[in-house]
Amino acid sequence: MEIRQVGVVGCGLMGSGIAQVAAMGGFPTVVREVTPELLGKGMSIIEKSLTKFAEKGTITADQRAQTLGRLRPTTELADFAECDLVIEAIIENLGHKREVYAELDKIVKPDAIFASNTSSLSITEMMTATERAPHFLGMHFFNPVPLMTLVEVVKTVVTDPATVEIALEYARKIGKTPILTSDRAGFIVNRLLVPYLLDAVRALEEGFGTIEDIDNGMKLGCNHPMGPFTLLDFVGLDTTYYIAEILFTEYRETRFAPPPLMKRMVVAGMYGRKSGKGFYDYADPKNPKPNKLLEG
Ligand SMILES: NC(=O)c1ccc[n+]([C@@H]2O[C@H](COP(=O)([O-])OP(=O)(O)OC[C@H]3O[C@@H](n4cnc5c(N)ncnc54)[C@H](O)[C@@H]3O)[C@@H](O)[C@H]2O)c1
Numbered sequence: 332m333e334i335r336q337v338g339v340v341g342c343g344l345m346g347s348g349i350a351q352v353a354a355m356g357g358f359p360t361v362v363r364e365v366t367p368e369l370l371g372k373g374m375s376i377i378e379k380s381l382t383k384f385a386e387k388g389t390i391t392a393d394q395r396a397q398t399l400g401r402l403r404p405t406t407e408l409a410d411f412a413e414c415d416l417v418i419e420a421i422i423e424n425l426g427h428k429r430e431v432y433a434e435l436d437k438i439v440k441p442d443a444i445f446a447s448n449t450s451s452l453s454i455t456e457m458m459t460a461t462e463r464a465p466h467f468l469g470m471h472f473f474n475p476v477p478l479m480t481l482v483e484v485v486k487t488v489v490t491d492p493a494t495v496e497i498a499l500e501y502a503r504k505i506g507k508t509p510i511l512t513s514d515r516a517g518f519i520v521n522r523l524l525v526p527y528l529l530d531a532v533r534a535l536e537e538g539f540g541t542i543e544d545i546d547n548g549m550k551l552g553c554n555h556p557m558g559p560f561t562l563l564d565f566v567g568l569d570t571t572y573y574i575a576e577i578l579f580t581e582y583r584e585t586r587f588a589p590p591p592l593m594k595r596m597v598v599a600g601m602y603g604r605k606s607g608k609g610f611y612d613y614a615d616p617k618n619p620k621p622n623k624l625l626e627g
Contacts (some may be wrong), residue, residue: 332442334358334501336342338414340431342373342404345448348476351377353418354401355390355477357507361403361410370404380477411439416501416511418470420448423573428452429460436461444494446470450521451577454514456489465491468498471518472507480536481594482507483518516576516581525575525587528566531559535625542610542621560610564603564619572597592624 337349339362350362378399385395403410408431408582411417417439421427432445432546439445444466447457458467470483482502486495497513503510512519531545539550544559563571572594578587596609601622603609611617 332413332444332497334444334497334504336414336416336417337409338360338417338439339363339409340411340417340419340435341421342370342376343420343422344376344474345472345476347373347376347416348380348474349420349448349472350402351380351398351477352472352505352507355394355399357401358505359401359403361405361414362364363405363408363410365406367406374402374404380475387585392542411435414439414443416444416446416497418446418448420472423449423452425452425456432457434459436463436552442466444468444497446498446552448472451516451574453516454470454485458487458529460488463491468494469514469518470498470502471497471520473520480506480508481520482509483520484509484511485514485518486511516578521574521578525571525578527557528571529586529588529590529593531563531577535560536590536592538625542624560621564609564611564613567599567603567605568593568609569597569602595622596624 337353337358337360339346339353339360342350342362342364346362350360353360364373381395381398384390417435419428419431421431424519428447441463445461445463447454447469448471449469450471454469458464461467468487468490471483471485472483473479484495484498484502487604499509510519517525534545535542539545542560546560549558550553575587575589598607601608604613607613608622610622612622613619
């Protein structure tokens with residue numbers, strides 16, 4: 332089986348990027364949102380990103396136009412009937428995702444591959460909403476999709492090895508580097524990254540250093556592009572908290588448990604950059620100042 336046409340369900344932050352890289356890779360791509368307004372919003376994210384690439388000279392004005400020409404925005408799932416690969420990137424809710432898969436399963440040709448971009452839900456639990464277990468897997472892209480080169484390809488205990496090969500090959504064709512893992516919470520990257528971030532919060536709670544010193548420690552001592560607190564503010568404390576709870580539920584190991592300080596910050600609405608306050612204060616976004624969280 333060869334991938335000729337791609338479908339992307341959801342045109343939010345991730346779906347727009349996944350549709351963009353499919354079209355940039357030369358694939359005719361159908362992309363679906365629930366309303367024309369949301370579809371318009373998603374398409375304008377793609378247009379802006381392509382404009383930036385064209386301004387930087389990464390692509391030509393012609394390539395920009397051709398990429399847009401390969402995209403077919405729609406609000407109808409029926410338009411996915413002839414897709415060979417459908418990548419789902421809707422909100423992180425198992426019930427919603429299962430509903431979409433059950434509906435797609437009736438519409439899309441039976442040998443087409445379904446791939447979920449979920450960060451934390453079980454691929455196997457989504458798969459059981461369909462009759463195509465051998466053709467179901469995870470393809471976990473990273474944000475921002477047009478710039479980040481990694482894709483985690485996630486197989487279940489019943490994914491056909493040929494399906495895995497096709498997904499790996501597709502990722503390479505769109506210029507990404509795939510890594511292969513299996514369906515366990517966190518896959519590879521979050522399984523390693525989340526306990527590290529949680530441990531940084533514990534180190535702060537235990538008085539190992541200030542927010543800035545711990546960040547500088549990892550930045551300058553380990554050559555990380557940013558320290559753990561800058562990264563937590565960037566990803567969102569609410570998102571990290573949610574993923575940590577899922578990892579803790581799956582593995583029942585204390586290293587995955589969100590520390591009390593993080594929980595209090597999430598409850599107080601200190602989500603990081605997006606809410607203007609997290610480990611740093613973003614009143615002046617170009618010059619974030621560490622918050623006083625543990626004093627007094
Ligand atoms: N944000 C990240 O950094 C990141 C990284 C990797 C993976 N993910 C995963 O990607 C998925 C999407 O996340 P996001 O950040 O793009 O969220 P988002 O909220 O930006 O986008 C989700 C979009 O899905 C749309 N949607 C909901 N139901 C739909 C349906 N039935 N059909 C079509 N569209 C539908 C919503 O209208 C929304 O625009 C989630 O599973 C998330 O876990 C997110």
